[in-house]
Amino acid sequence: MAKPFISLKNVRKVYRTKEVEFEALSDVTMEVGNGELVCLVGPSGCGKSTLLRVLAGLHPHDGGEVVIGNSEVPFNPRKDIGMVFQQPLLLKWRRVVENVLLPAEILGLPRKEARERAMYLLNMVGLSGFEDQYPYQLSGGMQQRAAIARALIHDPKLILMDEPFGALDALTREKMNLELLDIWQKSQKTILFVTHGIQEAVFLGTHVAVMSPSPARLADYFAIDLPHPRGLDIKTHENFGAYTRRIYKLLGM
Amino acid sequence: MDNFPFALQEHSSLSNAGFDNMTASTWRKIGIITLVHLGFVAFWWVGVIVTDVPAYILPTPWQALQTLQVENFNWWLHFNTTAQEVFGGYILAVIVGVAFAVLFSWFRTANLILMPLLVTLNMIPKVAMAPLFIVWLRFGIETNIVITFTICFFPILLNTDRGMKEVEPDLLDLVRSLHGSRWQIFAKIQLPGALPYIFSGMKVATVLAVAGAIVGEFIQSDRGLGWFMLVTQEALNTDAMVMALLLVTLIGVLLYGAVLLLERIFVVQDARVE
Numbered sequence A: 001m002a003k004p005f006i007s008l009k010n011v012r013k014v015y016r017t018k019e020v021e022f023e024a025l026s027d028v029t030m031e032v033g034n035g036e037l038v039c040l041v042g043p044s045g046c047g048k049s050t051l052l053r054v055l056a057g058l059h060p061h062d063g064g065e066v067v068i069g070n071s072e073v074p075f076n077p078r079k080d081i082g083m084v085f086q087q088p089l090l091l092k093w094r095r096v097v098e099n100v101l102l103p104a105e106i107l108g109l110p111r112k113e114a115r116e117r118a119m120y121l122l123n124m125v126g127l128s129g130f131e132d133q134y135p136y137q138l139s140g141g142m143q144q145r146a147a148i149a150r151a152l153i154h155d156p157k158l159i160l161m162d163e164p165f166g167a168l169d170a171l172t173r174e175k176m177n178l179e180l181l182d183i184w185q186k187s188q189k190t191i192l193f194v195t196h197g198i199q200e201a202v203f204l205g206t207h208v209a210v211m212s213p214s215p216a217r218l219a220d221y222f223a224i225d226l227p228h229p230r231g232l233d234i235k236t237h238e239n240f241g242a243y244t245r246r247i248y249k250l251l252g253m
Numbered sequence B: 001m002d003n004f005p006f007a008l009q010e011h012s013s014l015s016n017a018g019f020d021n022m023t024a025s026t027w028r029k030i031g032i033i034t035l036v037h038l039g040f041v042a043f044w045w046v047g048v049i050v051t052d053v054p055a056y057i058l059p060t061p062w063q064a065l066q067t068l069q070v071e072n073f074n075w076w077l078h079f080n081t082t083a084q085e086v087f088g089g090y091i092l093a094v095i096v097g098v099a100f101a102v103l104f105s106w107f108r109t110a111n112l113i114l115m116p117l118l119v120t121l122n123m124i125p126k127v128a129m130a131p132l133f134i135v136w137l138r139f140g141i142e143t144n145i146v147i148t149f150t151i152c153f154f155p156i157l158l159n160t161d162r163g164m165k166e167v168e169p170d171l172l173d174l175v176r177s178l179h180g181s182r183w184q185i186f187a188k189i190q191l192p193g194a195l196p197y198i199f200s201g202m203k204v205a206t207v208l209a210v211a212g213a214i215v216g217e218f219i220q221s222d223r224g225l226g227w228f229m230l231v232t233q234e235a236l237n238t239d240a241m242v243m244a245l246l247l248v249t250l251i252g253v254l255l256y257g258a259v260l261l262l263e264r265i266f267v268v269q270d271a272r273v274e
Ligand SMILES: Nc1ncnc2c1ncn2[C@@H]1O[C@H](COP(=O)(O)OP(=O)(O)OP(=O)(O)O)[C@@H](O)[C@H]1O
Pocket: A015, A016, A017, A022, A024, A042, A043, A044, A045, A046, A047, A048, A049, A050, A051
């Protein structure tokens, strides 16, 4: 790998409450190239969300080194992060387009251009025509699409997604997977995608990172050598099964 | 601070949200409400006639209405006085209650120190404070405004406080990952998010507001519908008493209606706390 976009070295994170200290990340080392889509899998509580929070600059880490960006692709921690969570977390009192514009407002981006971009993104995630609806008028999948558009509005270089499709039904989830690949290919962003779906991880990822609990570190990190652009037929590719088995094994199943 | 006009405008952009759905079902609702009220009046009227209760026990609605013609009852003065006390104390409570809750969300130590005290103070039966207020401030409209304020303040403060705390932590993270300021979090997320709670506190307070003003007038005063009821009671003018009661209720209904209207304008349907 030439110049990594994200470089983590022996990253450690300890949560401190009054009585106890809890080591949520023990020793995480990994490198992510620019434009890669890395899927993060691991048992519940192994520190996946914590890792995303450290990358987002929300939690200071207690040891090791976190470097994001390189000379070719500089990274501005103030405005180069887009986040998507399991819940869409749209503001109920704002119309869809106004929700998408939230990060642009926070960053003080020019309103007219931001609005145009919001319309473009809503179209890209298949929500054109719904700009002026309120969130409650949208289905769960549509709300999550709006949340993805919101994460892209300020054109961040790094997108952190924490089980973004975890609350969706299986069919919608498959659709969203295909759309995410499409969005990723169009936007060429670096994406970190946390999921509990092993098939999903192999299907989406250029790489998969498998985390192990206590000590919380990477159990494995490998490239998914399947061709892009991917369609659902890739799941019958012989290597697909090999990758999923590899992950299941790492997770002790 | 430059975001504030934006936050306000954000609300005005919603102003249609409530009225968009003035559909057939809304009109049907209004129709049902009207019918139920007319039905109640008819029930009262027929009941009085059928049971043949004397007017000094319970007058018919018509008999009560007719007292409005008696000029030296000074209806307008009393109605106006009570309305001023109700609306004055209420509006004051909304302003101060919301302001306190906002300060509490900004200064966590203030919250930590003052909140337990306020919760205890809330336990004081506010009605029992009224005689003290009259000792301290002498009777009058202003005193009754203070009494009304005291009663309305707590539900508004406590509801708003709860609303300000009811923010999705992940949403805060999203804003923080963009290094959004506290002011932005407040203006774009906390305050609009708390709005439904503010309104739910305001709705509870409407009933209390009317009670507060009347209690103040009962204890000591020289005007207002509460005072008027005491005076007409002595003369056993039950029809005038009932009319005064109806007018007090009218003040409460007007206040409640105004709050509902504001809620319709400012709070998107889905976010309303029923
Ligand atoms: N703010 C916090 N304070 C203390 N402990 C925390 C905090 N956040 C998380 N933890 C603990 O750190 C550990 C890792 O949490 P994290 O949310 O990163 O797990 P996760 O891998 O995302 O799990 P899941 O798959 O269930 O979402 C958990 O044991 C959790 O209890």
